[in-house]
Amino acid sequence: MMGENYDLAIIGGGPSGLASAIRAWKMGVESIVLLEESNFLGGVLPQCIHPGFGLHYFREDLTGPEFAAKLLDQLKSTGVNVLSGSYAEHLEIKSSGEKEISGYMYGRAFKVKCKAVIYAAGCRERSRFEVNILGDRPVGVYTAGEAQTLMDMYGVLPGSEIVVVGSGDVGLIMARRFALEGADVKAVVEVMPYPGGLTRNIVQCLEDFHIPLYLSCMVTEIKGSGRVEGVKIVRVDEKLNPINGSENYLKCNAVILAVGLKPRVELLAKAGALIDEATGGPVVNDWLETTIPGVFAAGNVLVINDLVDYAAEQGERAAESAAKLIHEGLPAFKFKRVVLGRNVRLIVPHLISCIQDVTFYGRVGKPEENVQFRFEEIGRAFKLPIARPSEMFRFKISADDLLRLRDEKIMVNVVKV
Amino acid sequence: MGGLIRVAIIGAGVVGASISRVLSMFEDFEVHLIEKEADVGWGVSKANTGIIHAGYDDEPDLFPLRAKLCAEGNLIWHEWVKDLDIPIRWCGSLVLAFNSEGEKILEELLDRGIRNGVPSLEIIDREKLKMLEPSSSKNATAALWAPTAGQISPWDAVAALVENSIANGVKLHLSTEVRGIKIVEGRISGLETNKSFLEVDCVINAAGLYADKISEMAGVGGYYIKPKKGEYLIFDKDAEPKVSRIIFPTPTPISKGVVVTTTTDGNLMIGPNAQDLPQNLREDKSNTYDGLKFIWESASNLVNKLPPRNKVIRFFAGLRPEPSGGDFIIRDYDEVFGFIEASGMRSPGLTSAPAVAQMILDALKAKFDLNPKLKAGWNRYRRRIKRFSEMTFEERIKAVNENPGYGRIICVDELVAEAEIVEAIRRGATTIDGIKFRTRACMGTCQGSSCTYKVAVILARELNVPLWSVSLKGPGTEIGIGDVKALFKEKNKLEGENQG
Ligand SMILES: Cc1cc2nc3c(=O)[nH]c(=O)nc-3n(C[C@H](O)[C@H](O)[C@H](O)COP(=O)(O)OP(=O)(O)OC[C@H]3O[C@@H](n4cnc5c(N)ncnc54)[C@H](O)[C@@H]3O)c2cc1C
Ligand SMILES: Cc1cc2nc3c(=O)[nH]c(=O)nc-3n(C[C@H](O)[C@H](O)[C@H](O)COP(=O)(O)OP(=O)(O)OC[C@H]3O[C@@H](n4cnc5c(N)ncnc54)[C@H](O)[C@@H]3O)c2cc1C
Numbered sequence: 004m005m006g007e008n009y010d011l012a013i014i015g016g017g018p019s020g021l022a023s024a025i026r027a028w029k030m031g032v033e034s035i036v037l038l039e040e041s042n043f044l045g046g047v048l049p050q051c052i053h054p055g056f057g058l059h060y061f062r063e064d065l066t067g068p069e070f071a072a073k074l075l076d077q078l079k080s081t082g083v084n085v086l087s088g089s090y091a092e093h094l095e096i097k098s099s100g101e102k103e104i105s106g107y108m109y110g111r112a113f114k115v116k117c118k119a120v121i122y123a124a125g126c127r128e129r130s131r132f133e134v135n136i137l138g139d140r141p142v143g144v145y146t147a148g149e150a151q152t153l154m155d156m157y158g159v160l161p162g163s164e165i166v167v168v169g170s171g172d173v174g175l176i177m178a179r180r181f182a183l184e185g186a187d188v189k190a191v192v193e194v195m196p197y198p199g200g201l202t203r204n205i206v207q208c209l210e211d212f213h214i215p216l217y218l219s220c221m222v223t224e225i226k227g228s229g230r231v232e233g234v235k236i237v238r239v240d241e242k243l244n245p246i247n248g249s250e251n252y253l254k255c256n257a258v259i260l261a262v263g264l265k266p267r268v269e270l271l272a273k274a275g276a277l278i279d280e281a282t283g284g285p286v287v288n289d290w291l292e293t294t295i296p297g298v299f300a301a302g303n304v305l306v307i308n309d310l311v312d313y314a315a316e317q318g319e320r321a322a323e324s325a326a327k328l329i330h331e332g333l334p335a336f337k338f339k340r341v342v343l344g345r346n347v348r349l350i351v352p353h354l355i356s357c358i359q360d361v362t363f364y365g366r367v368g369k370p371e372e373n374v375q376f377r378f379e380e381i382g383r384a385f386k387l388p389i390a391r392p393s394e395m396f397r398f399k400i401s402a403d404d405l406l407r408l409r410d411e412k413i414m415v416n417v418v419k420v
Numbered sequence: 421m422g423g424l425i426r427v428a429i430i431g432a433g434v435v436g437a438s439i440s441r442v443l444s445m446f447e448d449f450e451v452h453l454i455e456k457e458a459d460v461g462w463g464v465s466k467a468n469t470g471i472i473h474a475g476y477d478d479e480p481d482l483f484p485l486r487a488k489l490c491a492e493g494n495l496i497w498h499e500w501v502k503d504l505d506i507p508i509r510w511c512g513s514l515v516l517a518f519n520s521e522g523e524k525i526l527e528e529l530l531d532r533g534i535r536n537g538v539p540s541l542e543i544i545d546r547e548k549l550k551m552l553e554p555s556s557s558k559n560a561t562a563a564l565w566a567p568t569a570g571q572i573s574p575w576d577a578v579a580a581l582v583e584n585s586i587a588n589g590v591k592l593h594l595s596t597e598v599r600g601i602k603i604v605e606g607r608i609s610g611l612e613t614n615k616s617f618l619e620v621d622c623v624i625n626a627a628g629l630y631a632d633k634i635s636e637m638a639g640v641g642g643y644y645i646k647p648k649k650g651e652y653l654i655f656d657k658d659a660e661p662k663v664s665r666i667i668f669p670t671p672t673p674i675s676k677g678v679v680v681t682t683t684t685d686g687n688l689m690i691g692p693n694a695q696d697l698p699q700n701l702r703e704d705k706s707n708t709y710d711g712l713k714f715i716w717e718s719a720s721n722l723v724n725k726l727p728p729r730n731k732v733i734r735f736f737a738g739l740r741p742e743p744s745g746g747d748f749i750i751r752d753y754d755e756v757f758g759f760i761e762a763s764g765m766r767s768p769g770l771t772s773a774p775a776v777a778q779m780i781l782d783a784l785k786a787k788f789d790l791n792p793k794l795k796a797g798w799n800r801y802r803r804r805i806k807r808f809s810e811m812t813f814e815e816r817i818k819a820v821n822e823n824p825g826y827g828r829i830i831c832v833d834e835l836v837a838e839a840e841i842v843e844a845i846r847r848g849a850t851t852i853d854g855i856k857f858r859t860r861a862c863m864g865t866c867q868g869s870s871c872t873y874k875v876a877v878i879l880a881r882e883l884n885v886p887l888w889s890v891s892l893k894g895p896g897t898e899i900g901i902g903d904v905k906a907l908f909k910e911k912n913k914l915e916g917e918n919q920g
Contacts, residue, residue: 040829040832088828090829090832092829092835105813107816107820107826107827107828107829107837108827108828109824109825109827109828109838110820110824110827111820111824111827112813112816112817112819112820112826112827114813127865127866127869127870128866128869128870130733130734130866130867130868130869131867132732132733132734132735132867133730133732133733137706137707137708137709137712137735138706138707139705139706140705140707140736141892141897142891142892142893142897142898142899145869146869148869148870149869149870149872149873152873153873153899153900154904155904157873157877157887158887158903158904159887159888159899159900159903159904160888160900160901160902160903160904160905160906160907161899161900161901162900162901163901163907184904184905184907184908185907185908185911186907223709224706226706228703229893229896229897230896230897256901269833269865
């Protein structure tokens with residue numbers, strides 16, 4: 004096992020990594036290894052037992068496990084060497100450009116050498132400490148994914164009186180999940196004046212279960228010495244500052260945090276890849292190649308996706324690029340920069356070659372109705388009835404359009420019409 | 421006095437554990453170390469700055485025990501950390517002055533240090549300060565340099581002391597709370613606990629924040645303990661800039677001030693503030709807005725730049741057991757033969773603990789008129805759990821070959837392997853916090869959100885208990901309230917009862 008050679012190594016066996024493995028195989032890459040830290044494949048999918056997956060990718064409404072099963076079915080007919088239960092710890096770039104990954108699994112410490120790497124490590128959840136929830140540090144404070152794992156992978160019920168922090172889709176779905184087990188979901192608390200999740204989820208996850216949504220409210224403190232006993236909630240003004248005298252106390256025995264996700268970029272950053280502050284993921288060009296040649300990124304480690312479909316799509320894209328690199332090499336380019344304009348909080352890819360079609364993924368900074376996304380320099384615009392920070396935008400621009408770009412950069416602006 | 425002297429030490433903090441290690445060296449004692457929590461070192465000894473002070477802080481005329489024992493303790497720790505394989509950095513400490521007033525205080529500290537017998541103290545100028553600590557504030561005009569100070573991992577220290585004590589015959593009683601002390605004809609006869617009655621001849625009170633209560637149980641004391649809270653912020657390992665020395669401001673009469681330091685695990689840490697709490701709030705380790713704000717501002721003055729706030733991965737707090745008299749309380753009583761105090765262990769109690777233990781041994785010798793005999797087989801050494809994260813790749817291959825569980829990574833932030841967790845359980849961990857402090861699992865960037873359940877799964881397997889009943893820190897802190905259908909089962913049961 005020591006020092007095995009492959010053309011392509013994929014790190015992460017979530018939807019993005021799986022889709023990339025399948026695609027790379029179909030593109031004729033014959034020696035592929037896939038490293039997955041867990042003992043099972045699928046990433047976060049197996050723990051997401053609710054529907055809402057795959058409407059774009061499979062044109063079907065699937066649960067997380069069903070989506071994963073479909074990918075695993077396809078994977079079976081490939082010759083990809085899958086190493087589950089193996090953690091990729093370190094990536095080293097040799098002076099020859101060859102990549103070497105050190106990894107560990109039960110009974111083995113190993114190194115694999117390869118020509119290209121697709122990094123699809125997903126994301127981690129933000130903790131209470133990152134959003135400054137003060138007070139005591141008792142048991143019963145879980146991130147949404149942690150609670151989901153405990154409930155739906157291991158059959159452990161974390162609490163009976165629940166406060167959910169954050170009204171993104173993840174928070175809303177977890178609120179409903181607890182209600183379905185007979186728990187008393189006291190509230191979903193959201194600091195912004197508008198909910199973070201889809202309207203569909205507000206209705207199906209909260210209203211149908213009579214779960215109150217507290218907007219413009221913030222959980223500031225957790226109380227309880229052994230187990231959680233309650234939370235302190237305070238109203239905030241337009242600038243998100245706490246309003247004096249608006250404090251309230253809610254009794255509960257578990258607090259579920261759905262307060263944001265962060266790409267797991269540590270391995271890439273240590274290997275020297277440039278990280279974008281806005282996405283938290285690596286800076287990539289339109290091959291989804293990081294600033295380390297031959298190392299590609301896809302899925303939630305590239306940019307936090309709302310939809311698994313996009314994560315899988317990025318996986319495929321990275322696979323096509325890696326296949327091209329392995330078979331014929333990627334052309335050297337002087338890339339042009341994609342620049343954040345008005346009300347655009349983040350966008351990928353960061354660099355474009357203008358010789359191929361590009362799918363842009365991004366998010367706006369604040370919600371706006373009736374907007375146009377303008378790519379001024381090439382005279383392209385896309386209309387949207389509503390743009391919300393919680394919903395990723397996705398636009399495809401053809402190589403023909405991009406060829407018109409004369410400047411060194413292209414700026415994206417959101418404009419009200 | 422014939423036969424073994426049965427000694428009960430109340431409290432498995434750094435003080436009780438140091439005493440138990442010292443007593444474990446001799447044939448004359450049967451030692452019981454008694455702790456109310458599910459693990460050792462979870463009192464004051466868990467949450468503090470972890471500095472082995474050089475010994476210039478304490479005024480010898482006002483606080484003779486603090487002054488003497490701190491300087492002595494520092495010397496002994498230099499040996500103990502080697503015997504017991506305790507993580508430490510002997511990095512030295514700096515007290516910064518920002519003006520002539522501050523420089524005057526430095527002179528006082530230097531003078532005090534010399535009186536306390538602290539070696540190698542030196543007042544240094546800006547140039548040398550910059551050389552010793554490039555991150556220190558540009559505004560500092562001078563500093564007191566104390567090269568003998570060190571940064572220890574305080575919880576590891578307690579674990580090491582206890583493991584070594586057990587290896588030498590000490591009996592550890594966890595989850596055992598002392599509720600009363602039986603005295604017959606002016607002599608200690610035993611301890612009442614939540615579990616059983618323990619017959620002993622001697623009780624050593626090392627109960628930290630609750631020492632005054634224990635003293636009351638013995639009908640002596642006459643002092644009280646007041647909690648004084650100190651909060652901290654910890655940064656991620658990759659946060660820049662770092663400091664390589666311990667940096668203090670010039671002290672005030674209330675405290676030594678907010679410190680900037682790097683823990684033995686490589687995390688930048690700032691704190692503590694000092695907030696007096698009412699006597700009844702001895703469990704209030706909550707973090708406060710004002711406390712954290714104060715720490716941030718104070719620490720900002722000591723260095724050129726702190727890492728960005730979003731690099732903070734955790735905050736926490738500890739309580740100092742401030743004795744009403746100010747100094748440590750180490751004494752026995754004529755009224756109750758065999759009751760000995762090792763209490764009022766405020767700062768620098770961690771530093772002083774080994775010297776306190778020596779003093780307690782002397783007190784026992786005098787009290788019981790002993791000339792204790794060294795155990796023939798006494799083992800001075802203890803090794804800590806081999807950390808995968810600290811090995812080279814070649815060492816890792818070897819470790820994995822010897823024990824395949826070293827290849828299964830449980831906590832990716834801290835690179836903790838399953839084998840380490842299993843070993844921690846073998847050494848006495850029964851809770852998630854027990855694992856966390858022994859191995860650092862769950863202590864990284866994600867603060868456990870991606871590995872707590874994995875640790876719990878291993879605990880459930882090894883202890884053979886249902887997963888939901890695995891606890892964070894003992895009874896009442898189980899990770900769940902039952903299996904997923906628990907609420908429905910409860911409801912159906914109630915409905916069944918109503919019908920029946
Ligand atoms: C509560 C919740 C609800 C959701 N609901 C929906 C929904 O209704 N519809 C929808 O479309 N999407 C939903 N999503 C989002 C969707 O699940 C994600 O977008 C998608 O899983 C991201 O895929 P990924 O492959 O990038 O990452 P992941 O699924 O996170 O997979 C990454 C994998 O990489 C592995 N890994 C990481 N580092 C290493 C390493 N160094 N070595 C080896 N392996 C490693 C991890 O173990 C993991 O298995 C939901 C997500 C959550 C959390
Ligand atoms: C914020 C802060 C910063 C500090 N910084 C430093 C520093 O940098 N350097 C330094 O030298 N010192 C420092 N100190 C002081 C140092 O931490 C303490 O002096 C030391 O930890 C005290 O140890 P202990 O064993 O006496 O107490 P503890 O660690 O509290 O041990 C007492 C034990 O007794 C147990 N117990 C209590 N009642 C009972 C009962 N009835 N039955 C059974 N068990 C019982 C408790 O559970 C506890 O585990 C600091 C303290 C604080 C709070």
